[in-house]
Amino acid sequence: MTEAMKRVLDPCCGSRMFWFDRRHPDVVYGDRRHETLTVTDRSHGRADGQRTLHIEPDVLLDFRDLPYPDGSFSLVVFDPPHLVRAGPKSWLAAKYGKLGPEWRDDLRAGFAECFRVLADNGTLIFKWNETQVKVGEILALTEVAPLFGHPTGRKGLTHWIVFMKPLSAGAEGSGGGLMIVHVISVSGGKDSAATLLIALERFGKHRVIPIFCDTGNEHEEVYAYLDYLESALDIKIVRLRASFDAEIDAKRMYVARDQRTRREYDTAPVFDAAGNPVPKRDGRGNIIMRKVRRNGQEVIEPVQKTRKVGGGRRVRWTNKAKRRAMAAMRPTGNPFLDLCIWKGRFPSRMAQFCTEELKRNMAVAFQLDLADSGKTVVSWQGVRRDESLNRRNAKLFERIGPGMYAYRPIVDWTASQVFEFCGSRNLRPNPLYLQGMGRVGCMPCINANKEEVRQIAARFPEHIERIAEWERIVGDCSKRGFSTLMADAHDAKDRRKIFADLNIWARVEWSRTSRGGRQLDMLADLIEPTACASAYGLCEQWQAPVEQQERGAAYA
Numbered sequence: 001m002t003e004a005m006k007r008v009l010d011p012c013c014g015s016r017m018f019w020f021d022r023r024h025p026d027v028v029y030g031d032r033r034h035e036t037l038t039v040t041d042r043s044h045g046r047a048d049g050q051r052t053l054h055i056e057p058d059v060l061l062d063f064r065d066l067p068y069p070d071g072s073f074s075l076v077v078f079d080p081p082h083l084v085r086a087g088p089k090s091w092l093a094a095k096y097g098k099l100g101p102e103w104r105d106d107l108r109a110g111f112a113e114c115f116r117v118l119a120d121n122g123t124l125i126f127k128w129n130e131t132q133v134k135v136g137e138i139l140a141l142t143e144v145a146p147l148f149g150h151p152t153g154r155k156g157l158t159h160w161i162v163f164m165k166p167l168s169a170g171a172e173g174s175g176g177g178l179m180i181v182h183v184i185s186v187s188g189g190k191d192s193a194a195t196l197l198i199a200l201e202r203f204g205k206h207r208v209i210p211i212f213c214d215t216g217n218e219h220e221e222v223y224a225y226l227d228y229l230e231s232a233l234d235i236k237i238v239r240l241r242a243s244f245d246a247e248i249d250a251k252r253m254y255v256a257r258d259q260r261t262r263r264e265y266d267t268a269p270v271f272d273a274a275g276n277p278v279p280k281r282d283g284r285g286n287i288i289m290r291k292v293r294r295n296g297q298e299v300i301e302p303v304q305k306t307r308k309v310g311g312g313r314r315v316r317w318t319n320k321a322k323r324r325a326m327a328a329m330r331p332t333g334n335p336f337l338d339l340c341i342w343k344g345r346f347p348s349r350m351a352q353f354c355t356e357e358l359k360r361n362m363a364v365a366f367q368l369d370l371a372d373s374g375k376t377v378v379s380w381q382g383v384r385r386d387e388s389l390n391r392r393n394a395k396l397f398e399r400i401g402p403g404m405y406a407y408r409p410i411v412d413w414t415a416s417q418v419f420e421f422c423g424s425r426n427l428r429p430n431p432l433y434l435q436g437m438g439r440v441g442c443m444p445c446i447n448a449n450k451e452e453v454r455q456i457a458a459r460f461p462e463h464i465e466r467i468a469e470w471e472r473i474v475g476d477c478s479k480r481g482f483s484t485l486m487a488d489a490h491d492a493k494d495r496r497k498i499f500a501d502l503n504i505w506a507r508v509e510w511s512r513t514s515r516g517g518r519q520l521d522m523l524a525d526l527i528e529p530t531a532c533a534s535a536y537g538l539c540e541q542w543q544a545p546v547e548q549q550e551r552g553a554a555y556a
Helices: 091-096 103-117 137-141 190-203 220-233 245-257 319-328 335-343 352-373 415-424 449-460 461-478 494-500 504-513 539-550
Strands: 009-010 027-031 037-038 052-057 071-076 117-129 149-152 158-164 180-185 207-214 240-242 265-268 289-294 298-303 306-315 378-382 397-401 406-407
Touching: 037 415, 071 103, 103 117, 103 190, 137 397, 137 406, 180 190, 190 207, 190 220, 190 378, 190 415, 240 352, 245 319, 245 335, 265 378, 306 415, 319 461, 335 352, 335 461, 352 378, 352 406, 397 539, 449 461, 449 504, 461 504, 494 504
Parallel strands: 009 027, 009 071, 071 117, 180 207, 180 378, 207 240, 378 406
Antiparallel strands: 037 052, 117 158, 149 158, 265 306, 289 298, 397 406
C-alpha cells in the first residue's frame, strides 16, 4: 500500500512500543530521528546492563510541519516527547525524546498539524505522561476539547486521551462547538496586560476573550488605558458590570419591616476571688471545653465564663435609622456604591466583598455561560506569587471545575519582569504607575498605603471628594449611621468618634505625616504633584508619554 493510501499516522513513532503490529500496512510511522541507540539500563535485570533501541520510521518528519494535505488520515496517534528535564545519558530521553525550551509552542503547532491532516470526524489519540508537566496544561494548547480519556500505569501518570475532529473545522481544528476558549481577566494593570500579551501571542485573537469587570470605583485613566489596549492590540475587551437593584429593593423591605426585640450586650470575662478564670458550664453543670492551638500544638482547655456588661443595644433598626436609610437607600447605577448601600458598609481587609461581588462573581458567571454552551474554558489570571502571602502558593495550572481551568502564566515573575516584558512588546504601562500608584484599579483601593493616599490627594482631589460623599451616603444606609472607606482598629465605642478619626479626610491628613503618624512630613509637600513618581522606577523610560498626556496628547 502506498503512503498516500494509508489511513493512520503516527508522527512520533519512536520504537513503536505500543503497537501490536509494528509494521501495520495501514499506518505511516514517522519520526524526526532515525538511529540505533545502546544505553545503560539495569532496570530490566540484564547482566551486562545494556539495552538497544531501534528508531526506524518509515518517514523522517517534524510533527510541527507535517508533509501531508489537509484531511489525509482517518486516525492520528500523537505521542510526543514528555520530558522537559533529562540528563545527557538518560535512557528515558533516548527512548521518548526530549522537549526543547519552546515546548509549549512546539506542542501547540503539533496539535494544529495533527488536526489539519486529520479528516472531518476523524479520531486523534493523544498519549501523555505527566511526570513533569500536568496533562491539563497540555490540553490548554489545543482548541479542540477531548471526548474522554483514561490514566494508566502504577501511579496513574500516563494518560490516553481521545479527540474527534469536528465537522467543517478549520486548519487548526476549530469549530463544531468543541472549542477551548481562553478568557483573560484584564484590570488595566501591569500583570493583566502581560498576561493578555502572552495569550494573544500563543493563541491569536480569534481564541482569546479579554474581559474587564468594572467596579465603578475606577480612575478615568483605567478606562482610557483599556481603550489604548483595544487600539494597540486590535482587540475588543468585554466589559462586565454588576447590578444590585434587586438586592437594594429587598434590603429596603427588610429594614422597613424590622421588628426584632432581641438585644446585644458587651461581655466581660469572669474571675473568682483569687483572680482565677471561672470556667463556663452547660445546663448539667459540665465544664465546656474547646480545642485551641498553643505554641503550634492543639490543646483542649475550658471556655471561660463571661457576663453581660451594661444595658445592651437593640438589634432592630430604630425608627430614626429607618427614616434615614429609607431616604438614602436607592440604586445609583454605580456598582461599588450600590454594593456598599446594600451591605450598609464599605469593604474591609477581613471582609473584602468588593472583589468577590464585583470581580470574581462577574467573571465566573461569564465563564459558566461559555461552559454551558459546550466550550472548555481556560481562565488566564495575572497572579504572581511574590505579590502577597495569600498568593505565595498559587499554582501555574489547575482544574477548577468541569470544563474549566485556571492558568497563571506569570506566577513566577517579578514586577520588574512584567514591565520589561510589556516594554519589549512596545506596550506602555498604565500612566497611573507613573503617578505614585503601586496598584491600578479602584481609586482609591481600601488597601491603599500611606504613599498612595498622599499621591491621590495631591493629584486627584476630586476622587477624595467623591469618596467623602460616598461615606455620607453609605453612612445614611448603615444602621449605626456612620461608615468609612478605610477601616482600622479603634479603641472608641462611639461611632461618631471613630468616623471623625477614620473618614477619608482624616486619612489624607494621616498620609501627610512621617512614620508614626504624629508629625507632618514637611518635605513631602515640596514635591510637585505633576512630577513623575513610580514605585517601580519607570519614570526614566516612560516619563515622555506622561508629559504628552498632561499636555492633552495621551497615547498619541
